Amino acid sequence: MQKLIKNLQLIDNDGWLEVASAEEFEQSAQPLVPFKLLDELGSDLLATKDYGILFEVSDDYEALIAAISTQPLVVFEFEKFADGRPFTFARELREYHQYKGDIRASGDFMPDQAAFLYRCGFSSLQCRTEQDAQTALAVKDIVSVNYQADMEQAEPLFRRR
Amino acid sequence: MYVYDSYDQQIVDQRVVQFKEQTERYLAGQLAAEEFLPLRLQNGLYVQRHAPMLRIAVPYGLMTATQLRKTADVSRRFDKGYVHFTTRQNIQMNWPALEDVPEILAELASVQMHAIQTSGNCIRNTTTDQFAGVVPDEVEDPRPWCEIIRQWSTLHPEFAFLPRKFKIAVNASQSEDRAAIRFHDIGLQMVKNDQDEVGFKVYVGGGLGRTPLAGQEINSFLAKQDLITYLESILRVYNVHGRRDNKYKARIKILVKAMGVDKFSALVDKEWQQIRQGSNQLTDAEIARVKTFFTGIHYETLADQTEALATQRFESAAFDKWMARNVDAHKQPGYAAVTLSLKRVGYPPGDATAEQLELMADLAEQYSQGELRVSHQQNIIFSDVKQSELFALWQTLDANGLAEPTVGTLNDVICCPGGDYCALANAKSIPVAESIQEHFSDLDYLFDLGDLDLNISGCMNACGHHHIGHIGVLGVDKKGEEFYQVSLGGDSGVGAQVGKILGPSFSAEEMPTVIQKIIDVYIAAREPEEPFISVVNRLGLAPFKERVYAKAN
Numbered sequence: 285m286q287k288l289i290k291n292l293q294l295i296d297n298d299g300w301l302e303v304a305s306a307e308e309f310e311q312s313a314q315p316l317v318p319f320k321l322l323d324e325l326g327s328d329l330l331a332t333k334d335y336g337i338l339f340e341v342s343d344d345y346e347a348l349i350a351a352i353s354t355q356p357l358v359v360f361e362f363e364k365f366a367d368g369r370p371f372t373f374a375r376e377l378r379e380y381h382q383y384k385g386d387i388r389a390s391g392d393f394m395p396d397q398a399a400f401l402y403r404c405g406f407s408s409l410q411c412r413t414e415q416d417a418q419t420a421l422a423v424k425d426i427v428s429v430n431y432q433a434d435m436e437q438a439e440p441l442f443r444r445r
Numbered sequence: 446m447y448v449y450d451s452y453d454q455q456i457v458d459q460r461v462v463q464f465k466e467q468t469e470r471y472l473a474g475q476l477a478a479e480e481f482l483p484l485r486l487q488n489g490l491y492v493q494r495h496a497p498m499l500r501i502a503v504p505y506g507l508m509t510a511t512q513l514r515k516t517a518d519v520s521r522r523f524d525k526g527y528v529h530f531t532t533r534q535n536i537q538m539n540w541p542a543l544e545d546v547p548e549i550l551a552e553l554a555s556v557q558m559h560a561i562q563t564s565g566n567c568i569r570n571t572t573t574d575q576f577a578g579v580v581p582d583e584v585e586d587p588r589p590w591c592e593i594i595r596q597w598s599t600l601h602p603e604f605a606f607l608p609r610k611f612k613i614a615v616n617a618s619q620s621e622d623r624a625a626i627r628f629h630d631i632g633l634q635m636v637k638n639d640q641d642e643v644g645f646k647v648y649v650g651g652g653l654g655r656t657p658l659a660g661q662e663i664n665s666f667l668a669k670q671d672l673i674t675y676l677e678s679i680l681r682v683y684n685v686h687g688r689r690d691n692k693y694k695a696r697i698k699i700l701v702k703a704m705g706v707d708k709f710s711a712l713v714d715k716e717w718q719q720i721r722q723g724s725n726q727l728t729d730a731e732i733a734r735v736k737t738f739f740t741g742i743h744y745e746t747l748a749d750q751t752e753a754l755a756t757q758r759f760e761s762a763a764f765d766k767w768m769a770r771n772v773d774a775h776k777q778p779g780y781a782a783v784t785l786s787l788k789r790v791g792y793p794p795g796d797a798t799a800e801q802l803e804l805m806a807d808l809a810e811q812y813s814q815g816e817l818r819v820s821h822q823q824n825i826i827f828s829d830v831k832q833s834e835l836f837a838l839w840q841t842l843d844a845n846g847l848a849e850p851t852v853g854t855l856n857d858v859i860c861c862p863g864g865d866y867c868a869l870a871n872a873k874s875i876p877v878a879e880s881i882q883e884h885f886s887d888l889d890y891l892f893d894l895g896d897l898d899l900n901i902s903g904c905m906n907a908c909g910h911h912h913i914g915h916i917g918v919l920g921v922d923k924k925g926e927e928f929y930q931v932s933l934g935g936d937s938g939v940g941a942q943v944g945k946i947l948g949p950s951f952s953a954e955e956m957p958t959v960i961q962k963i964i965d966v967y968i969a970a971r972e973p974e975e976p977f978i979s980v981v982n983r984l985g986l987a988p989f990k991e992r993v994y995a996k997a998n
Contacts, residue, residue: 345685366483366566368606372684375603380719394480396467403602419470426463429455431596433724440724441596442731445452 287417289398290386290408294417298408300336300357309335316359319343322351338390341369352377355385359410362391371404378405378435395420399427405435446509446816447592447738449557456599457554460561464488465547472544487567487605488550489560491868496540498866500563501553505573505591505615506534506819506826510806513817515556517802523549528802530787530795532859532910533612534572534819535563539866561599566607568598568680572614574623575784575820578739579828581776584635585643587617589735590672593727597673604680608687609695611680612652620939625821627651627659627941628913630697631679636666644668649679649709650701653907657943658698663710670727671717677725678716682709742814742829747779750832757836766850766888767839781832783813785825785842786849786857790882793875794860795823804845812838821910822859824852855897855964856882859910863903863920864927870903872920872927877901877956884957894964897977898937913937915978916963917944918956929956933963933989934981948990962992 286294299314306325309315316336317325320343336357339348352358358377360370370389377383389401390410398409398420411417433440449457467484470476476484485491489500501516520528520538523545529537541549553559562569571591578586594613598604604611614624617635626632632648645667651660667675683697686704701709758765773782785805788794797805805825809817812834813827820826825847830838842848851857858881861867863874878901885891900914911917917932928950935944951959966989967980981989 365480366606367689368566368604369685369689371603371606372681376681394484396480396484397606400602400605415475419475423463423466426466427456427459427600429452429459430602431456431599432601434602438724441452442734443724443728445450 285414287411287414288408289411289417289420292421294414294421300359302338316357319348319351336386339373341367345373348373349377349381352381352383357386357388358383359388359390360406362389362393365392365394365397371400374401374405375435396423398424403430403432403434403436446507446741447504447588447735453596454554454557457557457559457561460488460559460600461547461550461554464550468543468547483565483606485546486565487562488546489563490543490546491564492543497543497546499538499541499546499549499560500531501536501538501558501560502563502570503535503558503819504595505571505577505588506575506821507588508817508819509556510809510815510817512556512558513802513806513809515552515558517799517806519549519552520802521799526799527796528799529793529862530797530819530823530825532821532823532861532908533570534575534821535570536819537862539862564610565605566609566611567605568601568607568611568613570612571595571598572612572624572629572821574616574618575818575822575824575826576623576773576782576828577617577818578742579775579777579780579782580618581774582619583617584619584637585617586736586739587615587633587635588739589732590633590635590645590669591615592735592738593672593731594676597676597725604684607680607684608689609692609697611683611697613676622938622941623821625910625913625937625941628653628657628910628937629660631676632660633672638666642668645672647675650698650706651941652696652698653910653912654696655693655905656696656698657907657912658702659941659943660698661701661706663706663713669732670729671721673725673727674721674723675713675717677720678713681716682712686712742816744777744780744829745831747777747831747833749778750835754832754835761836763843763850764836764839766892767843767848768835769892770850770852770854771848772835775829777829779832781830781835783827783830783835783838784820784852785827785847786852787824787847788851788857788882789846789849790856790886791879792846793862793865794858794878797825801845801847805847808838808841822852822857824857850888851891853896853898854891855885855894855899855916855960856891857899858882859898859900859914861902861908863901863909867903867908869906870920871905871922872903872929873953874901874903874909874918874920877918877920877929877953880953880957881960884961894967895974895976898935899960900935910937911935912943913941914944915981916960921950923950926952928952931959931963931993933986934978936978940978945986947986948994959993963989966992 300316303315388408471481491498614629615633634646647664648660818826858878860878864870901918902909902911903920913935930950932944
């Protein structure tokens with residue numbers, strides 16, 4: 285099942301695996317750590333390898349900012365497609381905190397949200413199904429001109445027209 | 446009138462393609478109904494009681510005759526040949542087929558119209574004073590600012606899935622507020638500071654619905670180049686902190702109230718300091734570019750026609766009444782702003798047939814330079830009529846049922862479509878409006894009552910703005926029967942206040958008598974020339990309650 289869109293390509297996965305304990309973290313080459321588990325693992329263990337952070341909308345965003353440094357991946361898990369908080373979270377991570385790693389959307393988001401996700405700084409999409417992933421790629425560029433400054437276009441249209 | 450360049454046109458055209466693709470996927474069963482829902486709502490498409498309802502955007506209420514003709518054409522080809530003008534200056538069609546909507550949108554796009562963000566949990570149409578640009582006492586024309594906000598908010602990637610809908614209104618008059626800015630999520634009042642610079646006083650957290658609240662000031666002077674970055678900061682705080690667990694507590698007004706305006710304001714400032722100097726800071730070039738579109742009306746050097754009009758008014762009592770209620774002052778000598786009433790007794794308030802739309806388009810070209818506006822009182826405005834042509838215009842309007850001389854009176858009812866059309870409504874609103882209009886059909890009597898806002902909503906969603914009518918009427922459902930709750934003292938203007946409920950509700954049949962009793966108390970108590978709202982403020986509800994609920998002998 286190819287349902288991950290990364291670098292605008294459809295792939296099976298890129299190796300990140302969600303872990304549920306310190307033991308699993310130690311065994312995994314590319315552990316994806318739920319945000320709530322970070323404290324339990326502790327900074328010594330976390331310092332031993334690169335890891336990604338899996339953030340749910342109900343987690344503490346301020347604490348995420350404090351925890352972010354050079355992690356290569358942050359995954360925002362959509363609880364419901366109608367809950368648009370991750371759009372602002374991703375945007376602030378890029379804009380205020382100069383986060384350069386991969387920001388991934390996961391969970392219950394719609395392929396029709398792909399364009400807005402990219403514009404807000406998401407860089408990979410873990411879609412619900414392969415069909416969703418194909419739809420996301422097919423529809424994301426239908427609207428190709430935008431008024432606002434965003435993460436794909438640093439200047440708003442009024443500075444370019 | 447803002448005119449699209451190739452970018453604006455491309456955005457609207459591509460949005461049509463996008464919605465067509467989404468509709469096709471839905472009809473093919475490839476897009477679940479619950480996922481199509483937010484997508485269609487963001488294009489103004491509701492599924493309603495009898496059929497889908499399509500809400501078409503009229504940015505800040507301004508239209509051209511060409512756009513009005515296209516609206517008439519679309520309503521005839523795809524609907525039942527009439528439309529409804531809403532309290533947010535938009536247009537609704539109540540009977541389009543879902544399959545036809547992409548084609549309707551393509552037709553609208555051909556005249557620079559669209560339905561983008563007229564519904565859904567996103568930033569809606571920005572509204573303003575229907576007399577913007579011609580008001581003698583305005584700080585400056587607010588419409589370029591509405592257009593700047595329109596562009597910023599259109600397909601904004603971050604704010605398409607907010608906790609709830611979000612409405613912005615701008616006012617520039619220094620003495621009146623015809624845009625009800627204190628009852629919007631964000632209200633912007635244009636002001637001048639000590640250095641004579643123009644900026645905005647910012648109110649946040651106003652709204653109607655289940656918890657009516659007047660907005661609170663969070664910035665006494667926002668410099669104009671900071672408008673977009675500041676709006677973006679407010680929206681960011683709302684998107685992250687607004688409640689999402691209960692749709693009735695999800696509007697920004699609940700957040701501001703719960704958090705306190707000081708804490709909310711501090712959070713906004715914290716965001717703002719980080720983006721204030723960013724690329725979204727407005728440039729003088731852009732402000733100047735947008736402003737050029739609103740100076741296209743060419744005024745001749747004319748003198749006021751005071752004497753000629755006085756003679757015409759003396760000779761025709763009907764023209765005199767119309768002049769008194771439906772014609773407003775203009776900043777330009779020799780011109781006037783005319784309100785075409787869509788409140789004829791026996792017709793749903795705010796409705797117009799395709800034939801009326803086409804007639805209004807013709808008259809707008811003949812008398813008002815081809816532009817017209819929609820007011821939040823659901824009437825149509827010709828903003829630039831020569832005083833010397835008022836009499837001729839009146840004759841044509843009168844012959845076509847568009848000159849009811851009742852603007853601003855009790856019979857200029859603001860009314861939602863109600864239970865006759867709307868799936869959300871608890872009760873019908875149009876028949877109640879009609880029965881009251883019929884009861885108060887004596888024009889001299891109406892004139893004597895003076896300015897009086899009667900607002901009727903068919904449910905708590907308050908599309909008829911019942912909370913801010915001097916007299917407000919709310920339809921409620923009691924065990925399957927329709928009843929009407931009356932409130933007094935609401936004010937949408939600078940006195941911004943929410944009306945207070947009079948007491949137990951009434952049946953539809955009782956309503957005209959109830960309103961009559963309220964009016965009787967007013968007439969008995971008023972000082973010479975004292976308006977209704979002032980008497981309610983002075984006396985409180987007690988004498989009104991006493992009369993309305995008095996036991997019959």
